[in-house]
Amino acid sequence: xxxxEKNMEYPVTITLNGVARSAPAEARMLxxxxxxxxxxxTGTHVGCEHGICGACTVRVDGxxxxxCMQLAVQADGRKxxxxxxxxxxxxxxxxxxxxxxxxxxxLQCGFCTAGILMSCSHFLERVPAPTxxxxxxxxxxxxxxxxxxxxxxNAVLDVxxxxxxxxxxxxxxx
Numbered sequence: 151x152x153x154x155e156k157n158m159e160y161p162v163t164i165t166l167n168g169v170a171r172s173a174p175a176e177a178r179m180l181x182x183x184x185x186x187x188x189x190x191x192t193g194t195h196v197g198c199e200h201g202i203c204g205a206c207t208v209r210v211d212g213x214x215x216x217x218c219m220q221l222a223v224q225a226d227g228r229k230x231x232x233x234x235x236x237x238x239x240x241x242x243x244x245x246x247x248x249x250x251x252x253x254x255x256x257l258q259c260g261f262c263t264a265g266i267l268m269s270c271s272h273f274l275e276r277v278p279a280p281t282x283x284x285x286x287x288x289x290x291x292x293x294x295x296x297x298x299x300x301x302x303x304n305a306v307l308d309v310x311x312x313x314x315x316x317x318x319x320x321x322x323x324x
Contacts, residue, residue, distance in 0.1 A: 154177035156178060158177060160174065162175045162184065162188075165230065166189055167231055167234055173188035175222035177221070177223060179222045179223075180218055180220070181225050182206040182208075184225070191232045194232050194264060195262070197218075197293070198218070201216040201218060203292065204265045206265055207265035208232050209268055210229070212275075213272060214269045214273075233267050233268060246312065247267055247274070248267065250306070250312075251267065251302070251305045254301045254305040254308065256297060258294075262295075273285075273288045273306075274310060279314055280310055289302060
């Protein structure tokens with residue numbers, strides 16, 4: 151692994167939600183702080199800073215990870231997706247997962263929502279037709295003090311069903 155001197159800044163370039171972005175970062179700057187303070191991706195929330203609550207979850211090279219547990223310099227050259235990248239177009243239209251959260255009232259204060267959405271997006275790619283138990287198990291890595299999780303589970307299952315129906319419809323028309 152590359153050696154970094156403390157209290158020095160290093161150039162960090164990532165592909166953030168499909169766009170190449172660069173900024174200097176100190177060797178010990180967390181990815182969560184880099185995203186928020188250097189690149190302005192404030193949808194990434196910082197909760198516990200110990201990797202427990204899940205509020206800072208982003209996707210690094212497609213995999214859901216806690217941004218408070220990774221240094222910005224470790225993300226150099228990688229693809230990072232945040233909640234800002236889940237919508238369609240220039241931020242005008244909500245993505246299907248975001249729309250389902252809205253439709254099912256799957257958020258209250260919203261602080262943990264961005265991280266949960268990022269975990270859900272990764273989960274649904276790996277498990278396209280989950281059971282309720284599988285969704286609840288995936289959500290066990292997140293702490294939400296407001297919702298009780300039921301509406302979140304319903305939203306995830308709704309998206310999974312919609313995606314499966316669309317997939318079946320596209321194969322029938324082929």
